[in-house]
Amino acid sequence: MKFHIFTFGCQMNVCDSDWLCRSLTAMGFEQGAEEEADLFLINTCSVREKPEQKIYSLLGRLTSYWKKNKDVFVGVGGCVAQQVGKKFFQRFPHVRLVFGTDGIAMVPQTILRLISEPELRVSLLDFEDYYPERENNWPEKMPAQAYVNIMQGCDNFCAYCIVPYTRGRQKSRSSKAILDECRTLVNLGVKEITLLGQNVNSYGLDKFGDGVSFAELLYQVAAIDGLKRLRFTTSHPKDIADEVIKAFGELSCLCPQLHLPLQSGSNRILKLMGRKYTREEYLDIVDKLRKVCPDIALTTDLIVGFPGETEEDFEQTLEMIELVRFENSFSFKYSDRPGVRAEKMQPKVLEEVKVRRLAVLQELQEKLTGESYAGRVGKIDEVLVEGLSKKQGKDMKFWRGRDSGGRVVNVPCSSDRDLTGEIVRVKIVEAKKHSLLGEWVDE
The missing domain is CATH 3.80.30.20 (tm_1862 like domain)
Known part of the structure; x- marks a missing residue:
């Protein structure tokens, strides 16, 4: 079975979604594109009104997959799930799992149960009176x-x-x-x-x-x-x-x-x-x-x-x-x-x-x-390279990373070597609206 995870909101939600992805992969599930998936998990945010509205819009869109294949189902988690709870079941027939922020640790095993019991719908909304630790299922190598x-x-x-x-x-x-x-x-x-x-x-x-x-x-x-x-x-x-x-x-x-x-x-x-x-x-x-x-x-x-x-x-x-x-x-x-x-x-x-x-x-x-x-122009800093920039030059690769202050820095490089995850010394040569342009500093 292929799964696809949608993540809204804060870094804690990103962290939780990464854990879900590792856990499902370790159990034999395969991560896939939206149009390929049979299982959808939505990690939600309700701090502001707009992200909440996006959830309802997304659930409406996912209905089309369920209409074509009744084995498709959705799990809604995070803050909106904790807030709305079982009402998701009333409004969306393809939602079979609702889990709160403390219930996430039980999600992988619950998904197995839902697959084996097609009529079942489960809510995991109770708050625990302790921090629920999780099995991490780390891969052999992690990103930087x-x-x-x-x-x-x-x-x-x-x-x-x-x-x-x-x-x-x-x-x-x-x-x-x-x-x-x-x-x-x-x-x-x-x-x-x-x-x-x-x-x-x-x-x-x-x-x-x-x-x-x-x-x-x-x-x-x-x-x-x-x-x-x-x-x-x-x-x-x-x-x-x-x-x-x-x-x-x-x-x-x-x-x-x-x-x-x-x-x-x-x-x-x-x-x-x-x-x-x-x-x-x-x-x-x-x-x-x-x-x-x-x-x-x-x-x-x-x-x-x-x-x-x-x-x-x-x-x-x-x-x-x-x-x-x-x-x-x-x-x-x-x-x-x-x-x-x-x-x-x-x-x-x-x-x-x-x-x-x-x-x-x-x-x-x-x-x-x-x-x-x-004011950063002319300064030298270390940049942790996150990957290739979205915008590329005609004759030069541009890599994207962050300096020690968390600013986005784009750096051109003629090398074909994959620089993802490396920390490199960079001199800032130009300030853009939302990023900086740098050049390599020879060691």
Whole structure:
């Protein structure tokens, strides 16, 4: 049987889909293109409204395969599955499996059961009271980059966020399991590891912690022989410890990049959001980071049009963007998510106002990104090659990778050698809108 996986949303979903792919392959299933598949798995995201709408559209499209072949079936997982649950069964006859974020560990064996019992439909939606470990089924060699989950869920309950309801309360994974996985990955060829969690800064602070803090975990992972690069995401500003900030100045493999969601530059809106920090505290964190790591690339998340946001609040957000000079930001119009506190908050900001504010914010960010990228010209950095660039020259191959700050760098090379997974020294010669152009530096 051939399977095809659709993945929406965050890196944690990407990590989960990779695990599903390895597990099914180890059981004898074959990964195939959409038009070849008999089994479809959709890993969903419900943080914003648009990804959720995409799921329903996709399920409608997949109905055509089921109408031609009634053996075709779909499993829906992730945050939307946790939220919608068994209602998928009522609306879509080809959906036979619905699994939540804690139920993913049981998916491979459940698929075998569904194949043997054609009339069966199964939901795996219960939250576990521990971090459910999984059998990894590693291949003989891994790509150069890998994600490692260190925790699941979130205890913050920000007013706009559905994550605590769809991924459950925070559950830290044991430090031993994390370190064992990281060592295995490095032995299999991984050069860069990204540690993942809804709020990595609070790792170990829940009842499942084993006494190892996030800062201590960073130092232990960084000490693994053969690991070249280490990153982590996502960080909540209220929980970032001075020891974590200090690590950016002490750990050579910890990349000078941090995604630190701001959400709003207004203290009034931050309080309504339940973010538990002020703009002054956020700026203090930025100052500490740049003192220990002057070249750090800071990115962020921003919401415009949160209920009650005034023009003054929005101007304060723009002011914060300029003060911090974020290298990039992910910005969104506020949208109500079912069951969260902000859903009942008033007054709602008019849609046309949200559209205008988002356009203004993104124009400012584009300007700052351009200035930051222009400032990279002439600098030499190491680039981890991810593969061939989408755009190729007539007489020259272009390779695509990321520098230590996470920026996309395209580099021409006349060699026919496959450079995927190699770390190469590159001099930046030109700044594009969303990427950099580099040239090889002779060793």
